[in-house]
Amino acid sequence: MDDKQQLLNRILEGQHLTPVFQPIVSLIDGKTYGYEALSRISQKELEMNIEEMFRTASKHNKSWELETLCRVKALEHSIHMERGKKLFLNVNCNIIYDNAFREGFTKAYLQKYGLNSNDIIFEITERVSILDTHAFTSAVDHYQKQNYGIAIDDVGAGYSGLNIIANARPDLIKLDMNMIRDVHKDETKQLLIKALSEFGKNAGILVIAEGIETEAELETLVSLGVGYGQGFFLGCPDPEFKDISKDKADLIRSCQAKSYIRKNKTSLYPMAGYLSRSGNTFSPYEKALKIYETLQNDPSITEFTVTESGAAIGFMTRTSLFEKFGGRYGFSLNSKKSIQQLTTKNFLSVNYDMPVNQVSKLAMQRHYDQLYNPIVVEREGNYWGIVTIKDLLEACTKVEVDTAMHSNPLTGLPGNLIIDQEILFRVLNDAPYCIIYFDIDNFKSYNDAYSFQSGDMMLMLLADILRRAAVKSEFIGHIGGDDFIVICDYHEAETYCEKVIEYFSHRVSSLYHKDDMDRGYIISKNRRGITEEFPIASLSVAGISNRIKAYKDIEAFSVEIAELKKKCKRQTGSYYEIK
Template sequence: MCAPTETKDNSDQTKTYILNQILKGEYIKPVYQPIVSLTDGTVYGYEALSRISNEELQMNIEQMFRLADRENKSWELEALCRTKALESASAQGLDKNLFLNVNSNIIHDEAFKKGFTKKRLEKYRLDAGKIIFEITERVAISDSNAFSGSISHYKNQNYGIAIDDFGAGYSGLNIVASVRPNLIKLDMNLVRDIDKDEIKQLLCKTMVNFGRSAGIQLIAEGIETDEELKTLIKLKVDYGQGYFLGIPQEMLKNITPDNVELIKKYHNKQYAENAKSSFYPIIGHLAKPGYTFSPEEKAGNIYETLRQNPSITEFAVIHNDITEGFMVRADIYEMFGGRYGHSLYSKKAIKELIKTDFMKVNYKMTTDQVSRLAMQRTLDQLYNPIVVEKDNKYLGVVTIKDLLNACTQVEIDRAMHSNPLTGLPGNLLIEKEILSRIVGDDPYCITYYDIDNFKAYNDAYGFNNGDKMLVLLADILRDCASHNEFIGHIGGDDFIVICDYHEGEKYCNKVVDKFAAAVLSLYREQDAKRGYIVSKNRHGVTENFPIASLSIAGISNRTNAYRRLSDFSDDISQLKKRCKMMLGNYIEII
């Protein structure tokens, strides 16, 4: 079994010998790496990867596939890898999508087509709709017409298509335009250190926008750090894959609970679930009671009820306030529409016929978050209403029409009432938020931020640099938010943060530390080193102005109670004046 001793002269022969032995002995074992949603951490699917199972026959995997190309044994190797992957996934009861890497010059081979007939998948008890061909450009596509025709052939049979390593292949955008894939996998070189590279972030953001417009979902490959994950979630990439989330393993495994919570944490930071902290209302505000039936209700009775009440377009099946199923009118009409439909289904309890793969969401989720998830559904369910639950119990339903109307109205309001520079809520929305806290009884801490020496900086460095300082502070305020804090931009260098808890000092200290460290980058080196700039004051007299710092004045209702906005405004105004008189960074919360 041992390979010949390798020398410079026979190294190619040795590699060919190893490849032939691998094929002859079928020494391939599959491993599976999870591809997870960057919304909630659920596993979307697994990429099947191949490893050599015989320790005496080892070579680099990519090298093995390139050698197979050269030796005209690509199909033989691909077939072996695919068979092993399907067998093992089937044996483990795969219920997610399965991504299979396929050489772009193999996919139109007749042997490959025959190897993926529906009968073959039936043998492994796998659904074609869960198989995604991951097109890998190991070599340039030799016959583009045959390739495109084969892609159409597979898509018509309900297979999914993903473009692997986007940005690292030979044709890039051309292959996307011709294939029109369901998914694009961003090359790991784009993902690596994306948190530190603005150009990579811009490229990724462009691809996200392109995907949204084209109906293509994005998968970020090669995630290896917490910061990469955080940045990709911030950029709204759909799915992620990499050693940080889960390593390739022989068993189909979910990612760890800690990583699930981490994804949810970062996602929730971008899409606040608290109605008071978001432009978008929570989905629970849109929910209507809807029509419900008991699981034991006969299907014939439900059919008659729907026939006599055209306004019932959907219904939920509820038992002890738990949603057990959901159906739209078309589903039950289809059952009873055939020649024998009535006799087949009328006496059956609806629990035997209901669909359990409906979409349900928590009532605290914001409408934009729900809208995004709803648009990821399959075409046959795309426009179905959404079930809303509170404390895991049925609350009601939301139609797609109501959902889209709510999101559209929010976009209009946001455009009208947001600060154009920072994108943060402006005065009208700020006043509404303050009033909602003051008249309520829940804990709050309202803090005002003012940049010291901002006018002097603006005069010395110009308005463009002044805007950069404002954007810097806005970004820091967002970055420090971890408990759905409301952040607003009053105007100029004045900002507000509303915390729904009493202890606002910790948040303020984080902001001060980050601002003090980052603001120096906005100054010329000589000014930063000496700690001040030379500029004229409001009276036209030249003066030394220290590096910009923050004055933060805050009021909580731990010891202060207000019922009128004017009383609160008077107190905070006096406190702000007192804070401005202090040198350097200063925080005072009463």
């Protein structure tokens, strides 16, 4: 008997295992969906690698005994788990249909631990081949009918492929951690994960990403639409059933909000980097002939960028390279040259965060022979990818169509959907901003006394003033009724507010009868039907900036701006305040 087998026997005989629980969380709101039960050896003198322990058990026909001990320990501790959460128990694919296993999960057995079948997810690992496919699928069907959940583990590794998903029709699939590692750097992984996420949504299967270890991986998975996540970055295995930290939950919600904005923003054009793809790159010292032969064998390469030390230093289209090798002397003249000797240095490159409408303008200003070439995208001075003219035009068209659909019909200004996206974008980013709400005081009484048509003229007047006062491409929106919003991408908005109030005070008199203006008020009925004197319309203006205080979520911002608006409305005449 070897040393490893002896250690395993001592672990099993003394039941020297303790369970730990790693949270599985929603990548939408950061709430805990359930916990995966893992095992740790409880005696230091029996220290053994966990993976090695399971391999040793398999080698010496002890898998059943070891897995049973792990499950029993997990179930014993489950009395401390909050009801409504799921307990994920790892199960070998060739054990689930064993009668002894089935007997271990009877209703009476679970009641002993205060559980029912709805609380249990069997996490089936398929790193070994299924020995009896029919028995396996029958067992899965049996447990699902008993309201147990079935998860397929390690999808994308080992034997866990599409066949088992199609046959078992699981409730959840867990993406293998090797698919998740550095996913933000790998376009192929992103495409695959996005496809699996879409498949899960269409098939009613929850998708869980395992092994999340960095913020960049988390943000990418959120943007790809993955619903659930697990990994050391979110929460480590722990003897207690712990939720992830508030900071990590806030980060998930922030990533989700940013992803929503990138996918749905309308008035604010998406960034060039969001539309870009990785593209093909070559070293400047690569022989032109070798690249020419590569392109001959791969028709999908329509252009490429030459990079050195991470930076883009040249660009060339497939057509240009083929022209260099064409003609009577082209091949002999260029076949021995390096590619940097043939590529153009005069190519359009833009920063990752440049809005696509600006990129489009630059692209259309190029010489006609470069007009439809892709644009190189750089981030912090390094090559990031390319964006095509087709993608630019589609993005700009979508913005224009969406803006028209969601604009206020009276003033033509963006409406609530676009306003909400604009506010969210500012609040969740670090760039300077000041968000200002404009409210017309005594508007209802004017509307009642002078007619709805006159009220509409006052709304159009304020909309015109807000536009005329703008000097730095401020975003202007019409919330509805007499409520407007202006978003400045700078802190010092006092001058803008003062200018709007001044213009409004001068021009609003044109909408009143001379007698009312001379008197300084109008006579109208209030909401209770009682005749009352109402002052001439004025403006209440409340602004919130991140000059002093940053807001981590939209709720905190909304509470503060609501309080400030109430304060401004209590003042007499036109009044503004910016915090």
